[in-house]
Amino acid sequence: MALKNMKLSDRLFDIFVYGLCILIFLIIAYPLYFVIIASVSDSTLVSTGQVWLFPKGFSLFGYEEIFKDSRIWTGYRNTMIYATVGTFVNLLLTLPAAYVLSRYEFRARRPLMFFFIFTMFFSGGLIPTYLLMRDLNLINTMWVFIFNPATVNVFNLIITRTFFEHNLPREMYEAASIDGCNHFKYFLKIVLPLSKAVISVIGLYYLVFHWNNFFTGLIYVRDYDIQPLQIVLRDILISNQVFAEGAGTGGASGGYAQRYADQVKYGVIIVSTLPVLIIYPFIQKYFEKGVMIGSVKG
Numbered sequence: 244m245a246l247k248n249m250k251l252s253d254r255l256f257d258i259f260v261y262g263l264c265i266l267i268f269l270i271i272a273y274p275l276y277f278v279i280i281a282s283v284s285d286s287t288l289v290s291t292g293q294v295w296l297f298p299k300g301f302s303l304f305g306y307e308e309i310f311k312d313s314r315i316w317t318g319y320r321n322t323m324i325y326a327t328v329g330t331f332v333n334l335l336l337t338l339p340a341a342y343v344l345s346r347y348e349f350r351a352r353r354p355l356m357f358f359f360i361f362t363m364f365f366s367g368g369l370i371p372t373y374l375l376m377r378d379l380n381l382i383n384t385m386w387v388f389i390f391n392p393a394t395v396n397v398f399n400l401i402i403t404r405t406f407f408e409h410n411l412p413r414e415m416y417e418a419a420s421i422d423g424c425n426h427f428k429y430f431l432k433i434v435l436p437l438s439k440a441v442i443s444v445i446g447l448y449y450l451v452f453h454w455n456n457f458f459t460g461l462i463y464v465r466d467y468d469i470q471p472l473q474i475v476l477r478d479i480l481i482s483n484q485v486f487a488e489g490a491g492t493g494g495a496s497g498g499y500a501q502r503y504a505d506q507v508k509y510g511v512i513i514v515s516t517l518p519v520l521i522i523y524p525f526i527q528k529y530f531e532k533g534v535m536i537g538s539v540k541g
Contacts, residue, residue: 277294278509278512278513279509279513280294280296280297280298281294281298281505281506281509282305282306282506282509282510282512282513283298283301283302283303283305283306283506284298284299284300284301284302284506285299285300285302286505286506287300288300289505290505302506304506305505305506305507305508305509305510306506306510306514308507309507309510309511309514314467314475315472315475315511315514317467317468317470317475318470318471318472318473318474318475318476319472319514319515321385321469321470321471321472322453322454322471322472322473323518324385325385325388325389325453325456325471326450326453326454328389329388329389329449329453330446330449330450330453332389332390332394333394333395333396333399333445333446333449334442334445334446334449336394336395337395337396337399337400337403337445338403338435338438338442339430340395340400341400341403341404341406341407342403342404342407342430342434344356344400344404345404345407345408345411346426347413356404359397359400360397360401362392362397363397363398366392369462372392373462373463376391376463381463382463382464383463383464383465383466383469384464384469385469387459387463387464388453388456388459388460388471391459393452396445396448396449396452399445399448399449402441402444402445403438403441403445406438406440406441407434407438410437410438411434411437411438415433416429419433447522447523450519450522451519454473454518454519455473456471456473457471457473457474457476457477459471460473460474461474461477472515473515475511476511476512476515
């Protein structure tokens, strides 16, 4: 509808909707923007509320110390490994399980699905889970980040099963089976190529989970060399000890470090979230399609 043909009430409604959207965007975007400007501003000015829209006391000291801190790079390396290998293992187990549970001819699918869903409402608790990880010799190893009760997320399993049920016609397998295609070949050569949307969605869910996971390292790991980045970030934010050396409370160097401690804190937040922010635009088109799976049929 042309703007000149719109009624006054319609124009006012559009103005209200656009204004509301802009307001919501600012509410969401400003905290992210504040973290960026605070990471290059004087910590004293930030803590006293003098930094609002533009950085003050501009300095890249925080980023310089981040890139010199070996703890950051060790945590970065570990988290990259856990996120990559962990997401691969998650998809390796979730996709076949969802496909099997989506086949109507598989008679045990309903009882098995009940056991999966049961774990969403009832869990063994922290102590039994810890004892299980100990008996499996996963305590204080990198494998505890990859093989744990969250390896197959039931919510992601349900999303994937729903996609397979409603977006892949049953006749497609019948046609493939006539040509001599079994379930394994059908899954690898037909189902997976047609399921890029749901794979991208649950893959992103798993990736973000591994990237943000600090609870596993906090409970099951004592060796600092295999701790993820989030544990390093947590230690920096809580203990306010930024550097591996020379960051004591006394002395000239210590006072200088404490003065720019907030810069390092905010800088670590930015550095730790960059990989996910970089990956998201490349799978956005699949994410927008796949996130609606199960909500709309037909």
